[in-house]
Amino acid sequence: MAPSFGPLTRAYYRWKTLRLPWRKRFFIGYDLQGNTYWEFKLTSADTRMRRIVNYPSRTYNSQVKVSPLWHQWLRYARNTPPSLDEQNEDVVRKERMKVLAAEADARWEAKPRLLGADEPSQATLGAGKKAEINVGSETQQQMGAGGAEGAETAQGAQSAKDVDRVDDSWEKAKKAQKVGDKWQPTAWNPSSKS
Template sequence: MSPINSLWFKWKSLRLPWRRSFLVGHDLVGNTYWEFKDTLNAGRFRRIVKPQPKIHYSDVEVSPQWHQWLRYVRPQPPSIKEQQDDILRRKRILVLAEIQRKRWETGQSQFDTPGTQQPGPATRTSDTALSAGTEAENGNRARNTDETSQGSSPQAKTQSWDGAPAAKEDPFFKPRDVPGEKFQPESWTPTSSKR
C-alpha cells in the first residue's frame, strides 16, 4: 500500500464526533469496510462494504472473516495478517487435495479384492459406456476362471440337466409374485389398540 493510501486510511478511521461514517479496515483485494451510526437505533452501528470503483457489484468477493464481521458474528475486524494466513491455508488445502486425488487415482481401494482396481470417475458419457463394457468383459473372465478352477467344463454350464441347451437369461423376466407397475397399496384403516 502506498504512503498516501495509508495516511488516507488513518484519517478516515479516526472516530471524530462530526463524522457520520468511520473506516474500519480493508481486505487484500481492495474493498473497504465502514461503520456508520444507525438513524433509527442510535446505540448501534451499521456495517457495510464499499468495493473498488472499477469492480461491478456482482463481482465483489468478501472473505469469510469480513463476512463474519459484517454479520456481527465477530466484534473485531480481521487483521491483514489473519487474511494472509487464510489465503495460505486455502493454498495448502488445495495442494493436499491434489495429493489425495493422485493417491486415490493410483492407489487401490481397500474394499476391492486383490488384483482388481476401481475405475476412475466418468467424465464423459462415452466413458460410462466403455467402462460398462470392460466391466462386463472382466466379469465374464472371472466367471470363466472360476469354472475352470472348479474342474467343470464350460459346456456343462450351458446345458440343462436333461441334456437340452439352457435358455439364456431374460433381462425382462419378472417373478409372478412381484407387484406390477399398476400396483396400488390398500388404504390403511386404524383399529383400536389392544390393552
C-alpha cells in the same frame, strides 16, 4: 497481495478512521482485493453500529469476493476486524489445504479398490471379448468355402442367443416388480345404505 494505496489515500483512510463526534461513518479496514469496510449509525438511537463493505468502482458485482474473515466481521461473529497478517495467513492456509487435498486424492487413487475386487476390470473384459471374436473367426475359417451355409446358421444361432439374453433380462425385470406396481385406481363407487 495487498492493494497498494498511495500516500494520499492512506492519509485519507487514516483520517476517516478517527472517531470524531460529528462523524457518522468510520473507516475500519480493507482486504487483499481492495474492498473497504466501514461502520456507521443510521440514527443516534441505534445502539449497534451497522457494518458495510464498499467495492472498488472498477469491479463488476459478479467479481466481488469477500473473504470469510471479513464476512465474520460483517455479521458480528467477530468483534475485531481481521488484520492484513491474518488475511495473508488465511491465503497461505488455503493454498496449503489445496496441496494437502491433492496429496490425499493421490493417496486415495493409489489404494486398491475393495468393492470391485471380485469383478474383472474393464481391460480384462475387453481382452475376453477379443478372444471370443477370434475363436468365432477361426471356426468360420475351419468350415471353409463349402460350409458357408453352416456358418450362416451358426451366426443365426448366435444372434438368437443374444435376443434370448435380452428377453431374459426383461422377464427378470417383470418378475422383480412388486405386487402394488400392477394396481390401478378405480372410480369411486359408494355403497348406498338404505
